[in-house]
Structures are given as C-alpha cells and as structure tokens.
Amino acid sequence: MSDLQSTLPTIGILGAGKVGTVLSRLLLAAGYPVHIAGSGSPAKISLIIDVLAPGAVAMTAADVARTSDIVILALPLGKYRSIPADLLEGKLVVDAMNYWWEVDGIRDDLNDPRVSTSELIQSFLPTSRVVKAYNHMGYHDLDEGPTPAGTPGRKAIGIAGDDDLALSDVAALVDASGFDPVLVGSLRDSIALQPGSELFGANFTASGVQDALTRFPTTERGLEVAAAREQEIAA
Amino acid sequence: MTTGSIEFGLNSFGDVPTDGARTLSDAETVRLLIEEAKLAEKVGLDIFSIGEHYREGYVDSAGPVLLAGMATATERIRLGTSVTVLSTNDPVRLYNEFSTLDALSNGRAQLVLGRASQTQSFPLFGYNLEDYETLFEEKLDLFMKLQREMPTTWSGSVRAPLVEQTLHPTMRPGGIPTWIGVGGSPNSVIRAAHYGLPLMLAIIGGEPHRFAGHVDLYFRALEQFGKPMQPVGQHALGLIADTDEEASETWWKSWQPLITQMGQERGFYPPTRERYELELATGALFVGSPETVAQKIVRMTKELQISRFDLKYDIGGLSVDARSRTIELLGTQVAPRVRELLAAESQLETAGATHE
Numbered sequence: 001m002s003d004l005q006s007t008l009p010t011i012g013i014l015g016a017g018k019v020g021t022v023l024s025r026l027l028l029a030a031g032y033p034v035h036i037a038g039s040g041s042p043a044k045i046s047l048i049i050d051v052l053a054p055g056a057v058a059m060t061a062a063d064v065a066r067t068s069d070i071v072i073l074a075l076p077l078g079k080y081r082s083i084p085a086d087l088l089e090g091k092l093v094v095d096a097m098n099y100w101w102e103v104d105g106i107r108d109d110l111n112d113p114r115v116s117t118s119e120l121i122q123s124f125l126p127t128s129r130v131v132k133a134y135n136h137m138g139y140h141d142l143d144e145g146p147t148p149a150g151t152p153g154r155k156a157i158g159i160a161g162d163d164d165l166a167l168s169d170v171a172a173l174v175d176a177s178g179f180d181p182v183l184v185g186s187l188r189d190s191i192a193l194q195p196g197s198e199l200f201g202a203n204f205t206a207s208g209v210q211d212a213l214t215r216f217p218t219t220e221r222g223l224e225v226a227a228a229r230e231q232e233i234a235a
Numbered sequence: 236m237t238t239g240s241i242e243f244g245l246n247s248f249g250d251v252p253t254d255g256a257r258t259l260s261d262a263e264t265v266r267l268l269i270e271e272a273k274l275a276e277k278v279g280l281d282i283f284s285i286g287e288h289y290r291e292g293y294v295d296s297a298g299p300v301l302l303a304g305m306a307t308a309t310e311r312i313r314l315g316t317s318v319t320v321l322s323t324n325d326p327v328r329l330y331n332e333f334s335t336l337d338a339l340s341n342g343r344a345q346l347v348l349g350r351a352s353q354t355q356s357f358p359l360f361g362y363n364l365e366d367y368e369t370l371f372e373e374k375l376d377l378f379m380k381l382q383r384e385m386p387t388t389w390s391g392s393v394r395a396p397l398v399e400q401t402l403h404p405t406m407r408p409g410g411i412p413t414w415i416g417v418g419g420s421p422n423s424v425i426r427a428a429h430y431g432l433p434l435m436l437a438i439i440g441g442e443p444h445r446f447a448g449h450v451d452l453y454f455r456a457l458e459q460f461g462k463p464m465q466p467v468g469q470h471a472l473g474l475i476a477d478t479d480e481e482a483s484e485t486w487w488k489s490w491q492p493l494i495t496q497m498g499q500e501r502g503f504y505p506p507t508r509e510r511y512e513l514e515l516a517t518g519a520l521f522v523g524s525p526e527t528v529a530q531k532i533v534r535m536t537k538e539l540q541i542s543r544f545d546l547k548y549d550i551g552g553l554s555v556d557a558r559s560r561t562i563e564l565l566g567t568q569v570a571p572r573v574r575e576l577l578a579a580e581s582q583l584e585t586a587g588a589t590h591e
C-alpha cells in the first residue's frame with residue numbers, strides 16, 4: 001500500500017463477473033480502494049482482476065465483507081443465500097442484483113410483485129443498511145457511460161433505500177463513478193428498478209429516469225404491482 | 236499478432252424467413268439453409284455455422300443433421316456450429332455426431348461450445364439451470380478428453396463413467412477445431428485458455444472494443460497456462476445491402492420486433508430507434524453497405540485482434556432475397572475489401588519499419 005492512504009471508504013465487491021469487474025474499474029478510477037471476490041479462492045480471479053480491474057485486491061468473499069466499508073452485491077441473485085450475512089452486520093450494502101431467469105432458473109420467490117428483491121436482501125441482512133443501485137443499467141452501458149458531473153447528457157442511475165444517510169452515501173458513490181444519482185424511493189419502491197419496469201435496462205439521463213419513474217404506476221407492470229400489493233393488504 | 240489474415244464465416248440460427256408476403260414453412264427453411272451454405276461456398280466464404288435453438292421461428296435444433304446435409308452439398312467450405320449448448324448435450328453423442336460429420340465432409344467439421352443466451356434446452360432435456368456450471372465444466376472436460384485421448388477413461392457426476400472407451404468413427408488425431416464461445420463473462424475466457432482452445436467472442440450489443448480487456452485476459456491466461464497462442468474470433472449480427480440506408484431500414488424491420496419480444500420475455504424495454512442508430516454507428520451491429528461493414532471489421536481486427544469474423548445474417552422475418560444478398564456481398568465485396576485494407580496497412584507497417 002502506498003502511504004497516500006485514501007480517505008475514501010473501501011469498496012467491497014462480491015462477484016467478479018461482468019458487472020463486478022466493470023464497477024471495480026469505475027470505482028478505482030474514482031479513487032476508491034476496491035476489494036473484490038468471486039465465489040471461490042482469490043487465486044481463481046487474480047488474473048481476471050490483474051487484467052480487467054488492475055488495482056483492485058482479490059480476496060475471499062468473507063475477507064471482502066470484513067475489510068470493506070461499503071459492500072456491493074454483484075453476484076447472481078439466485079445465490080444470495082451464499083452471501084456472508086454475519087460479516088455484513090451494520091454495513092452499508094449496495095444491491096446491484098436482478099432476477100434473471102436464464103441464470104437463476106424459474107424462481108417465484110424472486111419474481112413476486114408484492115416484494116422487491118432488495119426487500120428480500122434486506123431481510124436476509126437484517127442489520128445491514130441495504131440500498132438498491134447499479135442494477136438497472138446493462139453492464140456495457142455502465143462500462144461506456146461514465147462522465148464527469150455536469151456533463152450534458154450524463155447518464156443516471158436510480159437508487160432506492162430506507163436509510164437517508166445510506167442513500168446519501170450511495171448517491172455520492174454513484175456520482176463519483178460517473179453517473180447522476182436519482183432517488184427512486186424506499187426499498188419497497190425499488191420494484192420500479194426491477195425487470196419488467198421501463199427503467200430496467202434503461203440508459204437514460206436523470207430527467208429520463210424521473211419521467212419513467214413518474215409513468216411507472218400507470219404502466220402495465222406498475223398496475224400489476226399495485227394490484228398485488230392491495231390484495232395483500234386486504235388479505 | 237497475426238495481422239492481415241482473416242477468415243469469414245456465416246452464422247445461421249435457422250431463422251424462418253419470408254418470401255414476399257409469405258412466411259416459409261419450417262421444412263422450407265431447412266432446405267433453404269442448404270442452399271445458403273452452397274451460396275456461401277460459391278462466393279468464397281470460409282465457414283458456415285448453425286446454432287442450436289428450440290423455439291418457434293428457428294429450425295436449427297438438429298445441428299449435426301443439417302450440417303450433414305450441407306456436407307454432401309458442398310466441397311470446400313468448413314461446417315460447424317455458432318454455438319452448441321454443451322451443458323445439455325451428451326459429449327459422447329456429440330463426439331459421434333461430429334466425427335461422422337468430419338468423415339462425411341472430408342475433414343471440414345468444427346464447432347463452438349458455449350452457454351448460448353437462450354436456455355430452452357435445459358427444461359426440454361430435463362436439466363436444471365442452476366447446474367449450468369457443473370454441467371459445462373464436466374462435459375467440456377470429457378469432450379476434450381475424447382478428442383485428445385482415445386481410448387478414454389472418465390468419471391464425473393453428470394453422466395455414466397467411461398472405462399477404456401473407444402468411439403467410432405474415430406476423429407482425426409487431435410480432434411476437430413473446437414472453439415469456446417463467450418459472452419462477456421471473464422471466467423469463460425479463462426476456461427477457454429485453460430483448455431488451450433480458440434476464443435469466439437459473441438458480441439451482440441454495445442461497443443465491441445469493451446471486449447479488448449477480455450482478449451488481453453485471454454492471451455495472458457494462455458501464457459500463464461503454458462498454452463500456445465490461439466486465434467480470437469467474433470460473432471456479430473448484421474445485414475449487408477447496396478446502401479447503408481437500405482441495410483438499416485431492412486434490418487430494423489426485423490430487429491425491432493425481435494428485441495421487443497426478447498424484452499418481454501426477460502423484462503427489459505425495447506431500445507429506441509436512437510439506440511439502434513448508435514448500435515450501427517459505434518456498436519455491435521454490422522448493418523450497412525459493403526464499405527461500411529468492411530471498415531468496421533477492419534476496426535475489429537485492431538481493437539480485438541480477431542482473425543475470424545462470423546456474421547449472423549438471418550433474423551426472423553427477413554426476406555429470402557435480403558439474406559442471399561448479404562451472403563453474396565459478404566463473400567464478393569466485404570471479404571476482399573477487408574483483406575485489401577489489411578494488406579495495405581501491413582505494407583505501410585513494413586515500409587515504416589524499413590525506414591526506421
């Protein structure tokens with residue numbers, strides 16, 4: 001380590017695949033120390049990290065959880081139970097995961113219009129502060145998209161969470177990584193960032209994200225979600 | 236790096252085309268594919284490959300049978316797959332099919348193994364998607380073993396073990412060219428390098444140069460595993476017509492509904508026309524006049540160091556004529572133009588080198 005100790009928080013990334021390596025690059029470029037893990041030993045990903053995210057430190061998932069201030073979840077959602085929950089106690093956790101049936105298989109629990117998948121993650125990590133972010137943009141857009149704050153046409157990332165301080169920390173992270181953060185609402189509202197919503201796959205500016213968000217309740221998916229949730233309350 | 240030499244292939248998923256107002260039947264599409272392979276050979280293309288899909292609108296479900304038909308109808312063109320879904324195939328059966336194809340075609344068989352982005356074959360053949368990794372790992376191990384050492388002894392969790400097993404017809408020594416298809420996952424790149432197999436990059440969206448890191452990773456991994464250098468290829472989607480405008484309009488008519496349908500299945504919204512234009516200009520779609528497409532391929536040889544370029548020329552609803560025009564133009568105009576541009580550049584480089 002250099003003696004120029006970074007004053008920025010250390011970012012941990014669980015998942016060294018397409019999204020994990022892209023986010024590592026973006027955050028390293030913004031000056032954050034990055035710790036990263038795949039599902040196995042650090043040796044398995046060391047060359048990948050060397051080449052695709054030089055500067056990030058490959059570790060086990062447990063060590064990433066232990067040594068990082070903010071932990072980004074960039075693994076397949078279907079595997080969320082393999083996240084080292086106890087080591088994330090009290091930490092800020094960024095959920096970038098989506099239900100993708102081509103990977104996760106058909107899973108009704110991950111495709112429930114009543115419960116957002118980030119709410120599931122929050123109940124799996126009860127003492128962590130979970131914020132949804134970086135999930136709705138395709139990894140190639142994440143890779144190609146970052147620009148400095150204030151750039152006209154700068155792309156935006158929707159974020160959602162229940163803890164104001166955590167949200168402002170993640171907003172700063174998103175901004176530093178090259179995107180305008182747009183507040184989408186609570187974890188419950190983060191369903192508007194999930195597959196099936198107009199924002200899923202969106203590579204929009206902040207006002208584009210806002211507009212899509214405003215439209216959400218009147219879209220087919222928005223109506224489906226509202227109806228399912230109403231029924232739940234009635235039951 | 237080997238600049239200057241490049242091979243051209245066509246990929247088909249057996250997309251059902253139209254002829255005037257009529258949509259061809261599945262059987263007609265099957266027969267059309269044989270004609271298209273013949274045309275590909277006639278216009279000088281190097282490879283014709285077909286995919287593996289199990290859904291309406293695609294007739295490439297029985298790849299080896301189709302390829303056998305092509306083998307007896309052609310003489311020179313190499314025949315293979317754009318992706319064989321190894322996880323849901325039996326490696327022993329696959330070996331038998333492709334050793335037979337190789338015999339039938341007099342040594343022209345090859346294949347690309349991968350995951351494919353569509354996973355219908357998992358439920359269809361009774362596999363669990365969650366087992367994808369184990370299935371692929373173990374079956375690749377067995378398939379390569381069968382190709383590299385016969386008789387083969389193997390055991391694993393995904394099929395019955397083999398003890399001193401010899402298969403017939405036996406493949407040529409060393410097996411047939413076997414590529415690994417990857418779609419962006421760095422782990423798959425490492426796997427290709429681990430087996431010393433050539434790498435096929437399936438780039439279907441976004442700016443292709445973002446795969447430069449993967450190519451770098453691949454070469455470094457080959458080196459680390461002590462494997463000889465291997466070629467890198469690119470699988471891309473596109474259409475070639477006489478003008479950029481014609482190509483762009485024709486492709487959009489098929490691409491827009493296809494992406495809309497994919498989006499509905501997977502939960503994303505279809506891209507706008509603006510996004511489409513961007514894909515044409517700097518992205519992954521090779522849609523345009525011969526000159527436009529040739530220039531873009533030349534860029535790929537530099538950014539991604541590719542020495543093989545495969546164009547998937549069929550897309551649902553495209554007319555039979557537009558398809559054959561693409562094949563013709565790829566063979567007669569794009570391929571020679573790319574080679575000409577590359578030759579001119581390497582001449583410049585040599586001249587530069589001698590003047591230093």
Ligand SMILES: NC(=O)c1ccc[n+]([C@@H]2O[C@H](COP(=O)([O-])OP(=O)(O)OC[C@H]3O[C@@H](n4cnc5c(N)ncnc54)[C@H](OP(=O)(O)O)[C@@H]3O)[C@@H](O)[C@H]2O)c1
Binds near residue numbers: 073076
């Ligand atoms: N692809 C996109 O465009 C995109 C965009 C936004 C969000 N997302 C979401 O981001 C997540 C990752 O997607 P991806 O496309 O990057 O997938 P990917 O390329 O398959 O990578 C997944 C990574 O997660 C690792 N992993 C699995 N279990 C783990 C565990 N328990 N701890 C740590 N790492 C683990 C895998 O390691 P091994 O290889 O060792 O198993 C692999 O490195 C998914 O939830 C996806 O929905 C994807």
